[in-house]
Amino acid sequence: MKDALKGRFQSFWEDEVISSSIYADVAKKVKAQSSLFNSLSEIERSHAVLWANLLKNFYGAEPKSSIVLRLKACFMKFLIHVIGFKLTLKMFELNEMKAVKEYYQLLSNPSLAGYRNEILALVKDEMFHEIEFLKQTIGYKREIEGLKDALYGLLDALVEIEAAVIGIASLLPNPIIIGLAGLISAISGTFSMTTGAYVSSKSEKIIYNSKLEEIEIRSNIERDSVSEEVIEDIKSSTSNESVLEKLTQLLKHDEGLAKKFYILSKIGSPEVALEDPMVAAKNAAIFYFLGALAPIVPFFLGLSGFHAIILSITFTIIILSIASAFVAVVSGTSIKRKAMETISITLLATLLTYIIGTLAKSLLGIEI
Numbered sequence: 567m568k569d570a571l572k573g574r575f576q577s578f579w580e581d582e583v584i585s586s587s588i589y590a591d592v593a594k595k596v597k598a599q600s601s602l603f604n605s606l607s608e609i610e611r612s613h614a615v616l617w618a619n620l621l622k623n624f625y626g627a628e629p630k631s632s633i634v635l636r637l638k639a640c641f642m643k644f645l646i647h648v649i650g651f652k653l654t655l656k657m658f659e660l661n662e663m664k665a666v667k668e669y670y671q672l673l674s675n676p677s678l679a680g681y682r683n684e685i686l687a688l689v690k691d692e693m694f695h696e697i698e699f700l701k702q703t704i705g706y707k708r709e710i711e712g713l714k715d716a717l718y719g720l721l722d723a724l725v726e727i728e729a730a731v732i733g734i735a736s737l738l739p740n741p742i743i744i745g746l747a748g749l750i751s752a753i754s755g756t757f758s759m760t761t762g763a764y765v766s767s768k769s770e771k772i773i774y775n776s777k778l779e780e781i782e783i784r785s786n787i788e789r790d791s792v793s794e795e796v797i798e799d800i801k802s803s804t805s806n807e808s809v810l811e812k813l814t815q816l817l818k819h820d821e822g823l824a825k826k827f828y829i830l831s832k833i834g835s836p837e838v839a840l841e842d843p844m845v846a847a848k849n850a851a852i853f854y855f856l857g858a859l860a861p862i863v864p865f866f867l868g869l870s871g872f873h874a875i876i877l878s879i880t881f882t883i884i885i886l887s888i889a890s891a892f893v894a895v896v897s898g899t900s901i902k903r904k905a906m907e908t909i910s911i912t913l914l915a916t917l918l919t920y921i922i923g924t925l926a927k928s929l930l931g932i933e934i
Contacts (some may be wrong), residue, residue, distance in 0.1 A: 571677065572625055574668075579629040581665070586610035591643050598774035609691050615686055624677075680920055715846070716853040717893045719759055721886065723857030727752055728882045729915040731861050731877060736923030741874045745865030752858030756851050763850035767843040801819045860885050879916065883909055 586607045593603035618629050626776040669689045672678055678685060738744055864877035887905045894904040 571675075572621070572627075574672075575617050575624070576629055579621065579666070580635050580638075582610045582614035582617060583631070583635070584642060586614060587639050587645065589643055592646060592828045595647070613688050613691065616681075616688060620678075620681065625709050641691070665862050667851075674837065704738075715763075716849040717889050719763075719850050720853040720857035720889050722759070723752065723755060723854040724860060724882050724886055724889070725908075725912045725915055726755060727858040728861040728878065728912055729919045731865065731878060732916045733923040735865075735871055735917030736920045737926065739871055741865040741869060741871055744871075744874070745862050748858070748862035748865065752862065753756035755858060756855045759854045760851040762849045764843045767846035793797060855891075857885070882912060884911060 589603045589607035589610060593600040593607065596603065621627050621629055662692040669685060672685050672688070673682060675759075727748055730751050731744055734744050734747050735741075738747075860881040863877045864874040864881065867874070868878075869877065886908050888906040890908045891901045
């Protein structure tokens, strides 16, 4: 049993060291929340000490700061500077939720009975982080959801246009004509996505505003019952008494937060629903068209059909991997699973259209 814990202790220590370093870096970047992130950095450092002590006491080993660990920390810091503070908060929120679950499982391990209080304190710290992030992130759900929708548009374009140009490439030998056909498909798809995003966003806004007005009236008249209803909703969604107790205290002393929770539970996030239809349409157009360019650019480079196809697929896979990673972060899913899922679907669609094109060329006797 103990041997099975060694790898987990090392992994937990690495996660805490990286988190501490990242929190400190974010504190320098985001002055308004610097005290919060400096505090979180210190807490994570103390957690790393606990896991290091457990490694030493159980196995007589010291945790090692490998080159891979340093590279991972550097990459995470670089990613934070690229994706910005808001996505950083979302990423941290997901990490803290995962840590709470993993650490909580250790409380029932008989080998760690002597360290139960220390691990319990660590779990409580992580729950505090989760609550802090919840309070911080409520105000920017619209931007997170908007980015996610835009990235889905990009992924959609990559899959559709890649499959289309490869299918056309199985029929036509001229790469320029293939590229032009792909470009026309991209432009028509962009118009379609833009129109759909505008109409959808505008309809959601009208419906949401109507429901929001009703809820605003009730939350202002029946404040106590609203807080109680929110607490009951939270009770039905969590069995963790510590989390429930902390959230209950927050809601009782913060009417504004209770109101936000109530709105979220009844009709969803107002920040998401109240997105400007023009902004939604613009984001859909930009991301879809940018995604559509990757598969067709190689055909305009004067390469032969085969080389253009290989380069097109390569470009598509690279961009799919990057976009899938961002979607996974904002959706709370596994980056690896999301990337593999999206790439597999794209390659399958591409293969099928290539086969269809080849069969059509053979059966119909098309010679160009």
